[in-house]
Every structure is written in C-alpha cells, then in structure tokens.
Amino acid sequence: MSAQFSLDNAQKDGNEPIWTVTQLNSRVGRLLEASFSRIWLRGEVSNFTQAASGHWYFSIKDERAAVRAVMFRGRAQAVGFVPRSGERFEFRVTVSLYEPRGDYQVQVDSMRRAGLGDLHEAFLRLKQKLEAEGLFDPERKRTPVQMPQRIGVVTSLAAAALRDVLTALQRRAPHVPVVVYPAPVQGADAPAALVEALQTAGQRAEVDTLLLVRGGGSLEDLWAFNDEALARAIAASPIPVICGVGHETDFTIADFVADLRAPTPTAAAELACRPRADCLQAVDAAFNALTLRQMRLLERASLRLDRARAGLVSPRQRLAQQAERLAALRQRLDQAAARSLERGVGRHATLAARLERCRPQVAQHQRRLTELGLSLQRTLEITLQQRRQKLAALTQMLEALGPNSVLERGYSLTRNAEGKIIKNGLDLKVGETLQIEFGRGSAQTQVLATHGLL
Structure with missing residues (x-):
C-alpha cells in the first residue's frame, strides 16, 4: 500500500519529512479504515467486559491470534443477547487504530452466532x-x-x-x-x-x-x-x-x-x-392387611381351641381308659406268643420230614451212573462204526462220479482260449483254438468246421 503525504510542518530543504506520533497514528488509522471497512470476521469471544457506559470490550481470537474489539452501546443494545467468553460468533467489523495508544483494534457493528466455540x-x-x-x-x-x-x-x-x-x-x-x-x-x-x-x-x-x-x-x-x-x-x-x-x-x-x-x-x-403421602398410604394398606390376617389367625385358633376343649377328659377317666387298653394289649401279646410257639413246632416237624425225604441215596446213584457210562460207551462205538461205513460208501460214490473217472472211460473236456468249457458246438468259431483234456494228458486243436445236432 502506498500514499503521498504532505505535511505543513515538514522540512522543505530537501531532507525527508519528520512525522509526529499523532500524525503517524492518524494516517495509519485512516488507511486501515479505508482498506478494511465493514468486513466479516469469525472468531471466539474472550475477556468480555461490559462497561458502565454500556459499551462492550472484548477480544476476538482463533487458534493462533487475537485482536481487541469494541462494540459501542447503541449497536450492542441491538444485538438482543450478551455474548459470553468461549462462544463463537461472526462479527461485522471496521478495522481501526486507537490513536492515543497506537493499538490496532476492530469496531463491531453487528454480530451473529457461529457456534459454541472451543468450550x-x-x-x-x-x-x-x-x-x-x-x-x-x-x-x-x-x-x-x-x-x-x-x-x-x-x-x-x-x-x-x-x-x-x-x-x-x-x-x-x-x-x-x-x-x-x-x-x-x-x-x-x-x-x-x-x-x-x-x-x-x-x-x-x-x-x-x-x-x-x-x-x-x-x-x-x-x-x-x-x-x-x-x-x-x-x-x-x-x-x-x-x-x-x-x-x-x-x-x-x-x-x-x-x-x-x-x-x-x-x-x-x-x-x-417417594412422597410421604405415598409412604403413609402404603403403611396404611400394610396395616389393614396385617390386621385382617391377624383376625383370621385368631379365628382359626379359636376353632382349634373349641375342638380341643370338646375332646378334653378328666385324668382319672383317662388313666382308667389307658389301664383297660394296657390289659387288652397284654392279653393279645400272650395269645400271639402262644400261637407263634405252636406255629414254630409244627414248622419244625414239617421241615424234618422234608429233609428226610430229600436225603440222597448215594449207593443207588453210583450204580445208576456206572450203568449209564457203559451204555454211553456202547452207543458211541456203534455210532462210530456206522459213520465209518457211510463215509466209505460216499467216498466210493464220489470217485465213481468224479470228472477224472469219466475221463478215464474215454471222455474228454474241451475248453476255449479263455478256459471256459465248450458245451455247444454252435458256440465255436472256425479257426478258434481249443484245449482238449483227456484222462491222461491234453492236446491243442483248431476248429475247421462246426455242425449242429439234427
């Protein structure tokens, strides 16, 4: 930014002009106001103070910097709320310079909420x-x-x-x-x-x-x-x-x-x-329930007392009844003992008779055992002889019916190249090689022609 300055008290002898602090601050203030007039600034309120005059003094800051701000009474009354430290706003400001101290600051014309800030x-x-x-x-x-x-x-x-x-x-x-x-x-x-x-x-x-x-x-x-x-x-x-x-x-x-x-x-x-009224109501309800239950318990106890009083007898009468009961029990005990003794004697006699009948006859059983042993030996010998004879007959029959016996009588077995026995001549093919087995030895032949049975 550049500007041409002319001062009444500046030296005109060719040297550079000499400024006063007041002149410098005044000129810088006008430059700031001209260059940054009514811009929007976003930041967080800090060090807020409301003066007796109604003016607001505070700082507007972000993460790395801060700037002093002032909002005069007339504009502050139009906001409708009082900002608090830590709240974030968007401010309509004019950048200016407080000339007596040379402090750079902003004058806030209006503001609006932009969030709750760092808090x-x-x-x-x-x-x-x-x-x-x-x-x-x-x-x-x-x-x-x-x-x-x-x-x-x-x-x-x-x-x-x-x-x-x-x-x-x-x-x-x-x-x-x-x-x-x-x-x-x-x-x-x-x-x-x-x-x-x-x-x-x-x-x-x-x-x-x-x-x-x-x-x-x-x-x-x-x-x-x-x-x-x-x-x-x-x-x-x-x-x-x-x-x-x-x-x-x-x-x-x-x-x-x-x-x-x-x-x-x-x-x-x-x-x-809980409210006291609810507690008292609950206590009253519990008291009424307890009273009702107590009355029912007393009524049942009274009934039991009446029944017990009806069954109450004098001690002398009760002793007489017990004496009669004791005599009856003693008589029943004597009778039961006598009957038990009689049953014991009779059972002893019965068991003695059964024991006598069940006593084993050792000599008789030994003779019977010897006879059975001899009979078993004879039966085994006869059965073994019969089985041997049957085995010989079956062996002879097996030898007669076996294939080797048949071949010995002049017959032969014919097999194809796969070893299967040929039963039908029509199954053969001309030129096919056959294996013929005889009773003694074998031969290999080739089919020249085939004929079916008429």
Whole structure:
C-alpha cells in the first residue's frame, strides 16, 4: 500500500519529512479504515467486559491470534443477547487504530452466532472419550433407593438450587434428613471442590443418595460440571448420584456419568425419594392387611381351641381308659406268643420230614451212573462204526462220479482260449483254438468246421 503525504510542518530543504506520533497514528488509522471497512470476521469471544457506559470490550481470537474489539452501546443494545467468553460468533467489523495508544483494534457493528466455540468442542471430545471408556454404560449405573434414610446434597450454600431442593424435599418427604456438602458450582476452583465434596460424602457413608445440583446458566456457567476429574469422581462414588444441573435442555458430562439424570434440581429432589403421602398410604394398606390376617389367625385358633376343649377328659377317666387298653394289649401279646410257639413246632416237624425225604441215596446213584457210562460207551462205538461205513460208501460214490473217472472211460473236456468249457458246438468259431483234456494228458486243436445236432 502506498500514499503521498504532505505535511505543513515538514522540512522543505530537501531532507525527508519528520512525522509526529499523532500524525503517524492518524494516517495509519485512516488507511486501515479505508482498506478494511465493514468486513466479516469469525472468531471466539474472550475477556468480555461490559462497561458502565454500556459499551462492550472484548477480544476476538482463533487458534493462533487475537485482536481487541469494541462494540459501542447503541449497536450492542441491538444485538438482543450478551455474548459470553468461549462462544463463537461472526462479527461485522471496521478495522481501526486507537490513536492515543497506537493499538490496532476492530469496531463491531453487528454480530451473529457461529457456534459454541472451543468450550463446546472440548465438551464433545471429553464426552466421546468417557463414552469409549464405558462411563456412560447403563449396566454400570445403579438405581437409587426409593426410601432413603438420609439424602446428601452437593451444591453451593448460596445457590438457588439448594433452596429449591430443600423446599421440594420438605414438601415431599419431611421425615428424611438432609446433609449438605457445600462446594462452589462455578469458577475455576469449582471442579476440585465438587470432587472433594463427593469424596467426603463417600468416606462418611452417612447418606443413601447424593444430589449433585445447580441452577441454569450459560455454557461457561455450567462448565465446572464438564470436568473430567468430576466425571470420574461421580463414576467412582460408592453412593448413587442423581444429577440435576441447569434446565431441561442443558446437558453436562456429569449428567451422562451420574446414575440418574434429572432435568432440574427440583426434579432431582423428587426422584430421590417417594412422597410421604405415598409412604403413609402404603403403611396404611400394610396395616389393614396385617390386621385382617391377624383376625383370621385368631379365628382359626379359636376353632382349634373349641375342638380341643370338646375332646378334653378328666385324668382319672383317662388313666382308667389307658389301664383297660394296657390289659387288652397284654392279653393279645400272650395269645400271639402262644400261637407263634405252636406255629414254630409244627414248622419244625414239617421241615424234618422234608429233609428226610430229600436225603440222597448215594449207593443207588453210583450204580445208576456206572450203568449209564457203559451204555454211553456202547452207543458211541456203534455210532462210530456206522459213520465209518457211510463215509466209505460216499467216498466210493464220489470217485465213481468224479470228472477224472469219466475221463478215464474215454471222455474228454474241451475248453476255449479263455478256459471256459465248450458245451455247444454252435458256440465255436472256425479257426478258434481249443484245449482238449483227456484222462491222461491234453492236446491243442483248431476248429475247421462246426455242425449242429439234427
């Protein structure tokens, strides 16, 4: 960029002109305004300050650079909202120079939202990391008890959320004591303090349910509940944690890690325990059922008592009855013993007679065994002689009918080249070679002609 400058107080004697700082800043400011008039600039708000005059002073930054910005009261009132640090916008600006200090800055004419900036990106990265580790898994989460003996609340003593929770618990379950573990819920020190409060509650083990609550706010206001250390402390808590941070549309990392998420602090108090009216109704129903059951037990006991009273007799009458029963049993015992003895004598006589009849005759059986042995030997000799004679006859018949005997009588066997016996002359072919077997020896011949039987 080049420009021609003329100064009233510049030296005209041939030397280069000498500038004052005011002149330099004024000229640079005009050059910037002329070269960068009303451009769009995207960046993240940082170090935001709203002056008593209504002007906004802040910085616009990206990953590697920042520039100071100012938005005057009239234009700031037209925006309709107050920007917060960490939010990303698109700004309609004019580049200028603040001449008293020579600071380069931009004047913002208008602005529009362009995202949630680095805070939102950090939120998404942490959410993805913890989700991959399984801290959001439903299987890991516990169900808070419905009738706790004592409820703990982790929040700031000055927070409106604490008043909302105490009011809801007083209305819903005034019989349940509340223990408050104070910790700041906003600012740089808030995450560490919240972690310490959760750990203190876990070490004391004096409550059944923990409520981690805070009222609504911007992303920066709720940022303490997006802390990784706090998320891990919630996951490691031995006591079930109900998280009620912000409004229904606000979500933090603590909501995802907690055992139960409530849309508001008041809703967290309502989820922490059953209403007293429901408990009293359940007690009344149990009492009525117990009373009815007791009455039925008394009625059945009365019936048994009446039956027992009807069967009750005097001791003397009972002794007389037992004496009669004892005499009858003694008589039956004597009779049974006598009958048993008689049966034993008779059975002994019967067994003696059977034993006598079953006594073996050794000499008689020995004679019978000798006779049978001689008979068996004679039978074997006769059978063997008969079998030998039959074998000789069969051998003689086999020799007579065998092929060798037939060949000895002048017959012969004729086979073809494959060794098959020829039975029909019509099966032969002229010129075919034949093998002829005789009773003694063999011969090879060739077919000259074939003739069929007439």
